[in-house]
Amino acid sequence: MYFLELGGEDDAFAVCEAESAAADVRPIAPGLAVANAVVPERVRGLAYTHRVSALLGRTDADLASAKVLLEAAPIDREGTVAVRATDVHGSTGVATDRVERELGQILVDRGFAVDLEDPDHVLRAAFSSGRLERDERDGLLSSADGEDPTRGEQVSVCALGWLTAASVRDFGSRAPTDKPFFQPGSMDPLLARSVANVAGARLGATVLDPMCGTGGVLVEAGLVGADVVGTDAQEKMAVGTRRNLEHFLDRDDPSPTGVSRGSWHVGRGDATRLPFADDAVDGVVFDAPYGRQSKVDTHRLEDLVSGALAEARRVASRAVVVADRSWAAEAREVGWELEAAFERRVHRSLTRYVLVLE
Ligand SMILES: C[S@@+](CC[C@H](N)C(=O)[O-])C[C@H]1O[C@@H](n2cnc3c(N)ncnc32)[C@H](O)[C@@H]1O
Structure with missing residues (x-):
């Protein structure tokens, strides 16, 4: 399973585009979606998906939960690592520099060397909270800023995963x-x-x-x-x-x-x-x-x-x-x-x- 960091202001449209590069794309929080399979060379050509990562796991959008998740996650990789964190639309208020330091320390404790310049593996930590709405298209959940706060489900998500492909921003x-x-x-x-x-x-x-x-x-x-x-x-x-x-x-x-x-x-x-x-x-x-x-x-x-x-x-x-x-x-x-x-x-x-x- 993979998670996608979406771009632009319309997640439903970003998901529609991402379906050209990934299978079974489902929104999980504003700016974030998951997919079952991806074609990395097509991800590079997407406009409204920035990155796709192989999902390690997902939890609530706070640092303590992310740390527990990373401590417990099976890791079958070797080489140097770097952690990069993002707070989607500034929606969770999480301190991304602290996330990078503390998740990086867990990887060091698990035997990895950190290389911030040119790592072999990048661990993405994406935090997002907000509402998901029913997508009229096919009943999937999608994020939106509708008028009625009771309509959507409130979600708070941290997705952790190894960066697999990024779109070319040229x-x-x-x-x-x-x-x-x-x-x-x-x-x-x-x-x-x-x-x-x-x-x-x-x-x-x-x-x-x-x-x-x-x-x-x-x-x-x-x-x-x-x-x-x-x-x-x-x-x-x-x-x-x-x-x-x-x-x-x-x-x-x-x-x-x-x-x-x-x-x-x-x-x-x-x-x-x-x-x-x-x-x-x-x-x-x-x-x-x-x-x-x-x-x-x-x-x-x-x-x-x-x-x-x-x-x-x-x-x-x-x-x-x-x-x-x-x-x-x-x-x-x-x-x-x-x-x-x-x-x-x-x-x-x-x-x-x-x-x-x-
Ligand atoms: C909105 S513009 C397209 C802009 C284009 N997407 C771009 O990025 O430049 C619409 C175009 O339709 C063309 N057009 C108008 N009637 C047409 C017709 N019957 N057959 C083919 N092209 C036509 C116009 O000459 C115009 O260039």
Whole structure:
């Protein structure tokens, strides 16, 4: 069993993304989840999971309980160690430096040498307390900050485990404004990576963005190894996406996530009439134009999104749609089932809706 340290503000969404790299992911406290199995190279490509550790055990979120747990835990490792502690969202008030010292001392007493610079093994100690709520999606528990304090179960958790894999935090180097081709409305790389992962981006899979804009999603999908295909109604977007994909994917050096970068194809095309055979790709992701951007095409926005959803259904068995409103009814109308829906507040006047469709 493993525990996951989640990032971002929406644990349910982080869990949904983590399911692309781990089996049977279940939230256990705000910012923490457990899973039965993980694929370390896919963990490296996650946006909203920071670290995955092989679970030694879990207890209440206080140092005394953590010490008892570590003293009793079977340890089948050799080599140097370091302890790193975190207090998720500052929710427990535990003194992390003291945790690191005192848990480190237990490991020393058990015969380990400490190496803080370059340890063979890192023991993660994650403390979190808060409420877990019923997830309407499938009855799992997930954390949230709802209004009614009686709704959720109050939990207090310390998870201890050996660090197994960490995600590569290089998203800052791909800020939309720093890319060779930039247009307003480009998706930020964290959201782009997460929706690409949810759509199934990975080595050997093919992911299509039929309204690719500047190619934000395609860059992130390609960096985790997927072969990517993009279309956009505007020639300047297709040309710009090619520039961005050339810049980020046509390289000989190893990709930061350790997998080889995917191949790419981009052309001008209409998302409501895609030039692809049925079931040609594994997953579709698109970021629907927002009301004010929809003038670029002759379609009404409703017809454009419905048409794109129908075409996505024809060419793939899974899709993720990002938009400034929920297009769930339109998705169901063309035969998709709604696996999950999330609302992500970007800023005060912009909420992004993420639909996961199967
Ligand atoms: C919100 S933007 C996508 C932004 C993109 N995710 C990014 O990171 O840059 C929507 C894109 O849909 C394109 N578009 C509008 N109507 C289209 C259609 N019928 N077929 C294909 N693309 C279309 C627009 O040209 C625009 O680039």
